[in-house]
Amino acid sequence: MAKASPVSPLAPKSYPECPDIEGVRFATAAAGIRYAGRTDVMLALFDKGTQIGGVFTTSKCPSAPVDWCRARLPGGKARALVVNSGNANAFTGKSGVASTKLTAQIAAKATGAPSTEIFLASTGVIGEPLDATKFDAVLGDLAQSAVPGGLLDAARAIMTTDTFPKIATATAEIGGVEVTINGMAKGAGMIAPDMATMLSFIFTDAPIAAAALQAMLSKSVVGSFNSITVDSDTSTSDTLLLFATGAAAKRGAPTIATAGDRRLASFKRALDGLLLDLAQQVVRDGEGCRKFVEIRVEGAASAKAAKRIGLSIANSPLVKTAIAGEDANWGRVVAAVGKAGEQADRDKLAIWFGDFRVAYKGLRDPSYDEGKVSDYMKGEKIDMLVDVGVGSGSWTVWTCDLTKEYIAINGDYRS
Amino acid sequence: MAKASPVSPLAPKSYPECPDIEGVRFATAAAGIRYAGRTDVMLALFDKGTQIGGVFTTSKCPSAPVDWCRARLPGGKARALVVNSGNANAFTGKSGVASTKLTAQIAAKATGAPSTEIFLASTGVIGEPLDATKFDAVLGDLAQSAVPGGLLDAARAIMTTDTFPKIATATAEIGGVEVTINGMAKGAGMIAPDMATMLSFIFTDAPIAAAALQAMLSKSVVGSFNSITVDSDTSTSDTLLLFATGAAAKRGAPTIATAGDRRLASFKRALDGLLLDLAQQVVRDGEGCRKFVEIRVEGAASAKAAKRIGLSIANSPLVKTAIAGEDANWGRVVAAVGKAGEQADRDKLAIWFGDFRVAYKGLRDPSYDEGKVSDYMKGEKIDMLVDVGVGSGSWTVWTCDLTKEYIAINGDYRS
Numbered sequence: 001m002a003k004a005s006p007v008s009p010l011a012p013k014s015y016p017e018c019p020d021i022e023g024v025r026f027a028t029a030a031a032g033i034r035y036a037g038r039t040d041v042m043l044a045l046f047d048k049g050t051q052i053g054g055v056f057t058t059s060k061c062p063s064a065p066v067d068w069c070r071a072r073l074p075g076g077k078a079r080a081l082v083v084n085s086g087n088a089n090a091f092t093g094k095s096g097v098a099s100t101k102l103t104a105q106i107a108a109k110a111t112g113a114p115s116t117e118i119f120l121a122s123t124g125v126i127g128e129p130l131d132a133t134k135f136d137a138v139l140g141d142l143a144q145s146a147v148p149g150g151l152l153d154a155a156r157a158i159m160t161t162d163t164f165p166k167i168a169t170a171t172a173e174i175g176g177v178e179v180t181i182n183g184m185a186k187g188a189g190m191i192a193p194d195m196a197t198m199l200s201f202i203f204t205d206a207p208i209a210a211a212a213l214q215a216m217l218s219k220s221v222v223g224s225f226n227s228i229t230v231d232s233d234t235s236t237s238d239t240l241l242l243f244a245t246g247a248a249a250k251r252g253a254p255t256i257a258t259a260g261d262r263r264l265a266s267f268k269r270a271l272d273g274l275l276l277d278l279a280q281q282v283v284r285d286g287e288g289c290r291k292f293v294e295i296r297v298e299g300a301a302s303a304k305a306a307k308r309i310g311l312s313i314a315n316s317p318l319v320k321t322a323i324a325g326e327d328a329n330w331g332r333v334v335a336a337v338g339k340a341g342e343q344a345d346r347d348k349l350a351i352w353f354g355d356f357r358v359a360y361k362g363l364r365d366p367s368y369d370e371g372k373v374s375d376y377m378k379g380e381k382i383d384m385l386v387d388v389g390v391g392s393g394s395w396t397v398w399t400c401d402l403t404k405e406y407i408a409i410n411g412d413y414r415s
Numbered sequence: 416m417a418k419a420s421p422v423s424p425l426a427p428k429s430y431p432e433c434p435d436i437e438g439v440r441f442a443t444a445a446a447g448i449r450y451a452g453r454t455d456v457m458l459a460l461f462d463k464g465t466q467i468g469g470v471f472t473t474s475k476c477p478s479a480p481v482d483w484c485r486a487r488l489p490g491g492k493a494r495a496l497v498v499n500s501g502n503a504n505a506f507t508g509k510s511g512v513a514s515t516k517l518t519a520q521i522a523a524k525a526t527g528a529p530s531t532e533i534f535l536a537s538t539g540v541i542g543e544p545l546d547a548t549k550f551d552a553v554l555g556d557l558a559q560s561a562v563p564g565g566l567l568d569a570a571r572a573i574m575t576t577d578t579f580p581k582i583a584t585a586t587a588e589i590g591g592v593e594v595t596i597n598g599m600a601k602g603a604g605m606i607a608p609d610m611a612t613m614l615s616f617i618f619t620d621a622p623i624a625a626a627a628l629q630a631m632l633s634k635s636v637v638g639s640f641n642s643i644t645v646d647s648d649t650s651t652s653d654t655l656l657l658f659a660t661g662a663a664a665k666r667g668a669p670t671i672a673t674a675g676d677r678r679l680a681s682f683k684r685a686l687d688g689l690l691l692d693l694a695q696q697v698v699r700d701g702e703g704c705r706k707f708v709e710i711r712v713e714g715a716a717s718a719k720a721a722k723r724i725g726l727s728i729a730n731s732p733l734v735k736t737a738i739a740g741e742d743a744n745w746g747r748v749v750a751a752v753g754k755a756g757e758q759a760d761r762d763k764l765a766i767w768f769g770d771f772r773v774a775y776k777g778l779r780d781p782s783y784d785e786g787k788v789s790d791y792m793k794g795e796k797i798d799m800l801v802d803v804g805v806g807s808g809s810w811t812v813w814t815c816d817l818t819k820e821y822i823a824i825n826g827d828y829r830s
Contacts, residue, residue, distance in 0.1 A: 058754075060752065061753030061759060061764065091764070092777075127745060127749065127774065190750060231733065233747075315647070318648045321821070331506060331540060331541025335505075344476060346476040347508060364542050402822060411818075
């Protein structure tokens, strides 16, 4: 594993108070899967009737737990979630498949839930066999000791190179009744989610059917987890699951069957905000990062084109190293726009760093003041606005800088 | 500019002896465009009748000299080439256009050639106005002093962050007559040529018409310059020009009009080999590199799919940092295959580092010996073979590792 790193300078200053979600209980344990002296297994238990939605990596080489979850998702029901860190159970062949099956059997025995309603996720090293018998030693106790609180501890247990646990909370109302959404995420490297995300688990007491959860989730990730990148490397294990216990029905919340239901307006807004919060926390823990970068692209041929241009800038090693060097090197931004393959009018292109327009109408802004812009680049949050001058499509993406520390972390991850 | 770097450890041990090409003369000068104490302008003069082919960056934000060359290429004739380093004349708006025009006028006056047959290339910082009057001070002298030798000096004058000049030579026969091909290239960062290349100039005495040169060049770059990557950042300035003076006709070589002519077989082989040599030299001077990496992909659905998978691996920061860390982290190779978006059969995937098969049939090779593979990773040349198990498409790409030195060079390039 990577050497213990200090907490990311971009970490939130405090953790939010997350109210308990009725129908959800957590427990964690140190099973010694890879790490010593820390928790590495997390169990979440859900009351009967809990509905689930999920999205996964688009990798053509997904992990065994991703395969497992995909196959069980159409059932729409969840009773337990077992997550381990330290080993991704990815590219482990038949032994990986057997390992997921055994894990679910152990969890079924420990919790009394059917194994078809048990969801699994693993994160860590790729290609190492995962010894599922290690779960045997801990899941029985965890099932007994699970409590409604403990979201933060649960988020800690799923960390790998993360330097801080990522949690978020939001409230919404459905039919006049307040519901709560809590979420956690992990991820610090191999972050370029594509129609999916890193590990992230969302819990709500809202009474919403699986089909509606699925539709909302698929939509909400587009502007959040699918709009971030740390290093352009899409993981084999990206998994985002949304569990709805429906407990708020007891307090009078109506049960919602479809995502088109207008009574979901508040919930959708809250979910969007919460996913974005978690996604940005993932970027704020990008390996070796020192700057949080927001890139807004406007004037593109379409929103899709704007997103592609934004990610081209966000994934450019030259742009990212320039930001690490506190250099407003907008020439590299021009190059990244140019290589994106989307329509752009070089002679109408304009670029801002913060409030400073550095390039305008195809050349350096006449009012460009390198001193002022350099001061701006010393900040921790860098906002970039790029108008590519051809249409009205816009998109925002988030990333971090690329530092020597990223190389150090990743040149030494397995040793 | 970047701090003076020691020569890349991957540099060739010696420069080849390049015979003079009849009809080509070189001269260089220090015009003080950006750098001090070194040459930064290169003039190549061609005898009347010289034919030209060229390919350029696919960037949507190409530099002014790229626009200039593209507009003049259909003429098929070249009398002079003016190249400067230190300033790319990219994203410089109308002043950039004016600058290319003025440069060509100055060169036309100095050489007596029509400005429509003068080709230009610039490399260096993006977004800085290029003061073309600086050429006025040197081009007259250069035109007078140009000599047939001097390929190596010319290659030195076009360097930016390059740590060594890149030249190559080859011979071929056309109709039983020996012809020579010489070439030079520059490039160390912003290297991910796409249907084009970094700056590279090729010279031959073969009597080949422009249309045939163009067709051969477009084909030859696919497996050479378009199959390398240093950092996935495609430049605004990529330019590859091939000049054929036709002087070998005096020695009896037949004049060739079309690329389909069978008498070009030897020339095509020699051109392919020479471009690959130069392309690999560019990788061997990748910013901060310590390892030269060859990635062969087999078993893909098509050659195109194999290339895309190869470049996905070659551009993966996690693969590149692992190689820098001498870690045979094939799990990251699996992830890079998975994110490429091309068909791959996870359970048939096999990966070799050198002669060591590390992954087979979807999991770690049973015979995997980490000690032996680790020893292999300490070498300077890393060969990777990836069989994705779905078809018979194959491709080879070349890249280098990603080190802290890359960050240092690029976090500090403009300062």
